[in-house]
Amino acid sequence: SASNKTLDIFRASSGKSYRCSEDRDYVLTENVTLHARQVHVQAFGVSKGQFSTAEDCGKDQSNNELVAIVTGGSLTGVVIIAIVTYFI
Numbered sequence: 156s157a158s159n160k161t162l163d164i165f166r167a168s169s170g171k172s173y174r175c176s177e178d179r180d181y182v183l184t185e186n187v188t189l190h191a192r193q194v195h196v197q198a199f200g201v202s203k204g205q206f207s208t209a210e211d212c213g214k215d216q217s218n219n220e221l222v223a224i225v226t227g228g229s230l231t232g233v234v235i236i237a238i239v240t241y242f243i
Contacts, residue, residue: 164189165196167210172197175212 164181167173174195181189197206 165194170200170207172206172209174209177212179212
């Protein structure tokens with residue numbers, strides 16, 4: 156058996172589900188590790204078999220943030236080129 160009073164995994168805001176498409180390892184105790192893959196869970200409030208809006212795990216969020224940063228940077232570059240070209 157294993158016991159852990161400070162376990163804090165699969166965290167989501169009230170009324171939302173938790174989703175993680177990445178492989179993750181969670182150390183539960185010194186001798187127990189949970190290997191999780193393609194997780195989508197919700198503790199309460201599942202209606203008609205459908206999860207509520209999902210909050211993604213950190214790796215998924217960082218990938219989404221990277222896409223937003225690259226897209227924003229690219230658009231900024233295009234605007235700067237257009238302005239410089241206009242004044243030349």
